[in-house]
Amino acid sequence: MTEPIQRQATASEESLIRIFTIPEAPDSTLSIIEQNLSQNLAGFLRNSIVALEKPLWQIERDFQAHQIPEMPEFVSDYAEQLMQKLVAHSVHTASPSFIGHMTSALPYFVLPLSKMMVGLNQNLVKIETSKAFTPMERQVLGMMHHLVYGEADGFYKKWMHSANHSLGAFCSGGTVANITALWIARNRLLKADGEFRGIAREGLFRAMQHYNYQGLAILVSERGHYSLGKAADILGIGRDALIAIKTDANNKIDVTELANTMAELTARNIRVMAVVGVAGTTETGNVDPLHQLADLAEQYQCHFHVDAAWGGATLFSERYRHLLAGIERADSVTIDAHKQMYVPMGAGMVVFKHPSDAHAIAHHAEYILRKGSKDLGSQTLEGSRPGMAMLVHACLQIIGSAGYQILIDRSLEKARYFAKLIMDNSDFELITEPELCILTYRYVPASVQKAMAKANPAQLQRFNELLNGMTKFIQKRQREEGKSFVSRTRLTPAKYQRQETIVFRVVLANPLTTEQILHDVLLEQDHIAQLDKEFYPKLLQLAKKLAA
């Protein structure tokens, strides 16, 4: 903001009414404020990842007041403060060098459309407060359903707009999507039966007594998303009943172990409620062998859910969609549009293979969700919610499947390029190869790599401890420098005897990330490593000792 624009800011009825009135002329004060905001935002967005690096405790100083201020503030003053205290210390998630998380760049056209969406303030819970937004959302879910399941035309004609059916649920994100899917799985398994009126009415305790199970279980690989644990907790199944099956060297679920566990649980009268396949793990981006999971789910007659929150968009690519083969056999699939579909935060979806599955969680309320109406709220976890589906609709039309294919292909190939770059650099070690567009690696000086090749298990462990310290140091310092950002996580790679190994994690989904940026990231990490006065010298020393 260059100059504050003065508007009356008194607590009078008149001035309050004015702020609810949309200005007539486009050159009003509002437009000037907006232009200033936009320009500053664009300026901020071009510069760096965090405009001003400041420790969190210092930022917190600006957010100490716990009393709601009594007197109104000028819009212009507030906007100026906002730029200095909030925007300047937010994270530039759209930066081409922010390659550490799944929050990506946005196509520019979503900005004016978002403003329109907010201005319309539709409430998708009910047709009376959303009108055309309801069929529009149903269409988006239908299109995503078709992307996953590819049913024939007649299927969509019959079900897409059918009042008492749904091809999916739109929600705020993948967590709610996964909970919704497992909620349906639980309720369908423990359905009404004879005297028993079903879990939805009588609860889990009675259901278990009626069906005479010793317990329930949800099976997923150890790389499953933490939202599944949340789901197991909230649904009353318990986190211990979410059974983590170990993964193979490629971070894919060990199918033999899964089959054995299913057999063993069944023998103990513990009912397997769901098998969850991961299509793009958050940490390494790998995809489980979905066909084999589908076979097992069929064999044990349990729900098969695929968490494709991240990886689902790969289906747009003719070249790579085979990586997700078998997804079309899932009963439900989670896909986040705010990940690889480039929609702003708050756009999750779950699609259901069978249009009537959501009956298991249906509910009605007289004043708002009448039976037989097409109100979306009767088959979703959330109640009132915004018209975010519009932004997915816009991206599907404006980018098109051909456009998405190019974006996905580009991401996956960029990841392969970066993997090669890492492998060709003698001071770096690729930990997990990219199957989709996520990879992990770490900095390991060439001399250390040589020494490690000859080290005994105890020495190897010591190397790994020191490397973990250094990786952490590099990642933190790199973030603080504000030029680029990679995240870090802890893996237990097979090749290091499952020792805890801290690694850099990179997500290559931003279309603006260039090969040059990837070169620079490695250069910067190499440079930062030399600044580590704790672990780096010890590593070199240890390597020297072993070489001697």
Added chain:
Amino acid sequence: MTEPIQRQATASEESLIRIFTIPEAPDSTLSIIEQNLSQNLAGFLRNSIVALEKPLWQIERDFQAHQIPEMPEFVSDYAEQLMQKLVAHSVHTASPSFIGHMTSALPYFVLPLSKMMVGLNQNLVKIETSKAFTPMERQVLGMMHHLVYGEADGFYKKWMHSANHSLGAFCSGGTVANITALWIARNRLLKADGEFRGIAREGLFRAMQHYNYQGLAILVSERGHYSLGKAADILGIGRDALIAIKTDANNKIDVTELANTMAELTARNIRVMAVVGVAGTTETGNVDPLHQLADLAEQYQCHFHVDAAWGGATLFSERYRHLLAGIERADSVTIDAHKQMYVPMGAGMVVFKHPSDAHAIAHHAEYILRKGSKDLGSQTLEGSRPGMAMLVHACLQIIGSAGYQILIDRSLEKARYFAKLIMDNSDFELITEPELCILTYRYVPASVQKAMAKANPAQLQRFNELLNGMTKFIQKRQREEGKSFVSRTRLTPAKYQRQETIVFRVVLANPLTTEQILHDVLLEQDHIAQLDKEFYPKLLQLAKKLAA
């Protein structure tokens, strides 16, 4: 849109990269599109409630395609289509004559701020993707906590930014807020104890066996929101265990009945898990006697939750906050900012009296939610989610508590004015008086009222049936006319021996709704009643017969 603005829309890598690049100059194509959109939107917003009234099946025709279009569309073409097919058939929720639902007008300044929020695309699950947005959201929750509980300064200094504590949870809406509160209640009740590691880990079945309860129960008045049934279902407690206590003539929970039920359940070894007080029922806007509920909750040592999704903002008013007396004794309180706080859709909150209560639902994940970090995602139901708290922050500062007080007072007084208008009109009948700013009424011609006063129960029932038909007719036709909108619901008023009675439901929260509009609504309804060729003539006939 006047003219389509041509932009390249081919599926080439180059054109795709261009749509992710923020234009440098403010007079770019993007700005022109945005200006067109804004002007059309403003034009649309001024005109009517639904720009073009069209039956849903006709609107659905424009949303039939289930295949994602292959080729990209021009932004300008898409925007034009959007205006015609979606915006023109959405609902003008901000219209001063849209007084039927809780979706209200917005202060204009939230529009540019929303665009900024979307552009920043922060992810509040984690500090690494939100930075200053995390302390900002914590501050908003602290301020709302203070509004409800009014703890001393030291309390907020200690807890507001404490890594392992939270004063509340921000979420997409009241439903998730209520589920979160009851999830905490369930997990705290069935906590770890001796060998038992707690419900979160071992699940509900084991918990019930360990604690040796026959069942659980959640008690709320029959006016409780449908999200509580959803919560009972999803949490595995079962909808039947959500016990609806009847209300008195004022739609407030019958405390004697509640006390009796609690005693009876306890005697049957059914553990009362939570008592839920409603502060502003969705249908009639009434507030339960919260102090008495708090007493009972204390007596039975159960969780006391208050659903103030709608009514919570009344706390801003020095004049009316006494209506919610006792709310400060609740363990948790739901307040939706997208209702009477005039924030756009998608801003729900639940505040917790005790900063450590959310431990009961805490979860961690290595790559994203490290223990001891201040990441917000570790104590919320949702995972990734947008920075909506910014819009609440903005409204709190720009409107101020003094501004909110005026808005709330004005709404409540407008409701009282409208109630008087209805009572003074001999052809209308007020069904529920406004305690906050919601009231219900119906059209009953004077002659019918006279006849009903003398009718026997059977005749009264016949009158009510006919009146129900007419009320439905009027409400539907009024909505279709597109000038104004009231909703309808079904009540069972004490004065009609609990017979089902369909009523108009009015929510008077839009600051732009004038007294003139209220006069006109009655005039219009009177006029529409005369068009009813089915129920209206029969009513008059029946009244005439009884008068004779």
